[in-house]
Amino acid sequence: MSAGAMRAVKVLVWAACIWPGANLFHKAFWGDLGVNPVETLEHTSGEAALVILLCSLAITPVRRLTGWNRLQSLRRLLGLWAFFYALGHLSFYILFDQACLYWSDCQLNAVVDDVMKRKFILSGMVAFFAMLPLALTSTKGWIRRLGKRWQTLHRLAYVAGAAGATHFIWKTKVPEPKPFIYGGIILVLLAVRVIYSWRKRTGEVRKWGN
Amino acid sequence: MLLKRASDIRSSEITPEAVYRSRREFLQTAAAGALGAYAGASLLSDDLWAQAAIAGVKKSPLSTTEATHTWEQVTQYNNFYEFGTQKSDPARYAAQLKVKPWTVKVDGLVTKPADYALEDLIKPHQLEERIYRFRCVEAWSAVIPWVGVSLADLIKRVQPQGKAAYVAFTTLQRPSEMPGQRTSSLDWPYVEGLRMDEAMHPLTILATGIFGKELPNQNGAPIRLVVPWKYGFKSIKSIVRISFVEKMPPTSWNIANAAEYGFYSNVNPMVDHPRWSQSRETRLGSFVKNKPTLMFNGYADQVSKLYDGMDLKKFY
Numbered sequence: 028m029s030a031g032a033m034r035a036v037k038v039l040v041w042a043a044c045i046w047p048g049a050n051l052f053h054k055a056f057w058g059d060l061g062v063n064p065v066e067t068l069e070h071t072s073g074e075a076a077l078v079i080l081l082c083s084l085a086i087t088p089v090r091r092l093t094g095w096n097r098l099q100s101l102r103r104l105l106g107l108w109a110f111f112y113a114l115g116h117l118s119f120y121i122l123f124d125q126a127c128l129y130w131s132d133c134q135l136n137a138v139v140d141d142v143m144k145r146k147f148i149l150s151g152m153v154a155f156f157a158m159l160p161l162a163l164t165s166t167k168g169w170i171r172r173l174g175k176r177w178q179t180l181h182r183l184a185y186v187a188g189a190a191g192a193t194h195f196i197w198k199t200k201v202p203e204p205k206p207f208i209y210g211g212i213i214l215v216l217l218a219v220r221v222i223y224s225w226r227k228r229t230g231e232v233r234k235w236g237n
Numbered sequence: 238m239l240l241k242r243a244s245d246i247r248s249s250e251i252t253p254e255a256v257y258r259s260r261r262e263f264l265q266t267a268a269a270g271a272l273g274a275y276a277g278a279s280l281l282s283d284d285l286w287a288q289a290a291i292a293g294v295k296k297s298p299l300s301t302t303e304a305t306h307t308w309e310q311v312t313q314y315n316n317f318y319e320f321g322t323q324k325s326d327p328a329r330y331a332a333q334l335k336v337k338p339w340t341v342k343v344d345g346l347v348t349k350p351a352d353y354a355l356e357d358l359i360k361p362h363q364l365e366e367r368i369y370r371f372r373c374v375e376a377w378s379a380v381i382p383w384v385g386v387s388l389a390d391l392i393k394r395v396q397p398q399g400k401a402a403y404v405a406f407t408t409l410q411r412p413s414e415m416p417g418q419r420t421s422s423l424d425w426p427y428v429e430g431l432r433m434d435e436a437m438h439p440l441t442i443l444a445t446g447i448f449g450k451e452l453p454n455q456n457g458a459p460i461r462l463v464v465p466w467k468y469g470f471k472s473i474k475s476i477v478r479i480s481f482v483e484k485m486p487p488t489s490w491n492i493a494n495a496a497e498y499g500f501y502s503n504v505n506p507m508v509d510h511p512r513w514s515q516s517r518e519t520r521l522g523s524f525v526k527n528k529p530t531l532m533f534n535g536y537a538d539q540v541s542k543l544y545d546g547m548d549l550k551k552f553y
Contacts, residue, residue, distance in 0.1 A: 061325075062324070064524060065519065066324075123519075123524050126527035128525050129525060129527060137516075141513075141514065199322075201318070201322065201422045
C-alpha cells in the first residue's frame with residue numbers, strides 16, 4: 028500500500044468518524060433530534076462508539092491478512108474516536124438521564140446506585156473505564172515510556188468491546204439482531220487473535236509478519 | 238369510591254386547538270398548501286388532516302388540566318411492536334393496516350357474547366374527551382387527549398357472569414399488514430388483561446380517538462384500551478377480542494420477561510424496573526429526566542383503594 032493510498036484511507040476514516048457527530052449537531056441545531064432527543068443522542072453516540080471500537084479491533088487482523096502495514100496507524104485514530112463517542116454517550120447519560128444538567132436535580136448517589144444495581148449500566152461503565160487509560164496512553168511519549176507493557180495494557184480494548192456489546196444486548200427489551208451481530212463480531216475478532224497467538228507459539232506464522 | 242374532580246377549569250380553556258398542533262406542523266402544513274408538490278414532505282400534517290373528526294364528544298371532569306403534547310409527539314414516537322421495535326416504526330409502517338371494517342369479539346363468561354361491528358360496540362355509549370397522563374415503562378411520559386367510552390359502561394351492557402373475575406384483551410394478528418408480527422420480538426398475538434374492578438374503574442376507557450380525531454393506526458386504531466395509572470404497555474392496541482374469564486389471563490410482556498413486567502404494572506416510583514429506576518421520568522419535550530414519577534401516575538386518590546392490603550413490591 029502506497030503512502031498516497033494511505034492518505035486517502037485516512038481522509039475516508041476521518042470523514043466516517045466525524046459523520047455521526049456532525050449529523051447529531053446538524054439535527055440538534057435544527058431541532059430535529061426527534062420526539063425524545065436524548066434517546067437519539069444516546070443511541071447514536073453509543074452505537075458510533077461501539078462500531079468504531081470494533082473497527083479499531085479489526086485493523087490488526089486485516090493488516091496481517093493483507094500485509095498493508097501502514098493500516099496500523101489507524102488504530103489510534105479509531106480508538107480515540109471511539110473514546111470520544113463513548114465520552115459523549117456517558118455525558119448524555121449523566122447530564123440528561125441522571126439530570127445532572129441541573130445541579131439541584133443531580134443525585135450522584137443515583138448514578139452509583141444505577142451502576143451497583145444494574146448490570147446493563149455496569150457493563151457500559153466497564154467499557155468506558157477500559158477505554159479511558161487507553162486514550163490517556165495513546166501518545167508517542169506514553170508508548171515509549173510503557174514499552175512492552177503498553178501492548179499488554181491496550182488489550183483492554185477487547186474488554187471494552189466485549190463490555191460494550193454486552194451493554195447493548197442487555198439494554199434492549201426484547202432480543203434484537205443488531206446487538207448480537209456486534210457481539211458476534213467481537214467474538215470472531217477475539218478468536219482470530221487467540222488462534223494467531225497460538226500459531227505464533229507453535230512457529231507457524233512467522234511469515235505473516237509480527 | 239372516591240372520585241376526585243380534577244378541576245373546575247374546562248380543559249378546552251387550557252389546551253386550545255392551537256396547542257394541539259406544534260408550530261412546526263402548522264408551518265409545514267402552510268408550506269404543503271402552497272406547494273402541492275411538496276405534500277409528501279409534510280407527512281405529519283397530512284396525517285393530522287387525514288384523520289376524520291369525531292362528533293358528539295363530551296368533555297370529562299376526569300381530564301387533567303396539564304397542557305397536552307403535540308400531535309407530532311403523540312403520533313411519531315410509539316411503541317407498537319406489531320410494526321417494529323423502533324419508536325419510528327409504527328408511524329412508518331402502520332398505514333398499511335386496514336382498520337375498516339373492524340369486528341370485536343366479546344366472549345367468555347358473559348351473558349351477551351357476540352361479534353360486534355366496531356360502530357355497534359361504541360354507538361350506545363357517550364364519547365368523552367379524557368386528557369390523561371401517559372407513563373411508559375421506559376420512563377418517558379406525555380399528556381394525551383384521548384377520545385373514548387367508559388369500559389365500565391360497555392361491560393355493564395354485555396353483562397358478565399358472576400364468576401368473571403378478569404377481562405382479557407387480544408390485539409389483531411395479521412402479519413401481512415403488521416410487519417413486526419413476522420418477527421418473533423414478542424409472542425403474537427399481543428394479549429393483555431385487567432382485574433374486573435380495574436376494568437370497571439371510571440378512569441378506564443376504550444379509546445377510538447386522539448385530539449378529537451379518529452386514532453391514527455400507529456396509536457392503536459381503531460380501538461384501544463387506556464388505563465392511565467398503569468404503564469403504557471397495559472393499554473393494549475387494535476383490540477379484536479374482549480373475553481371475560483375466571484383466572485388471571487396471560488399478558489404479553491409478562492410472557493416475554495416475567496422478572497421485569499408483572500400483571501399489574503401499576504406506575505410505581507418505589508418499584509424499579511430491574512434495568513432502570515422508575516423514580517423519575519422524561520416528559521417528552523424536555524431534555525432532562527427530572528420529573529418525579531407519581532404513585533399510580535398521579536391517580537392515587539382515585540385508584541389506590543383497588544390495591545388496599547396488597548404488597549405492590551410483590552405484585553408489580
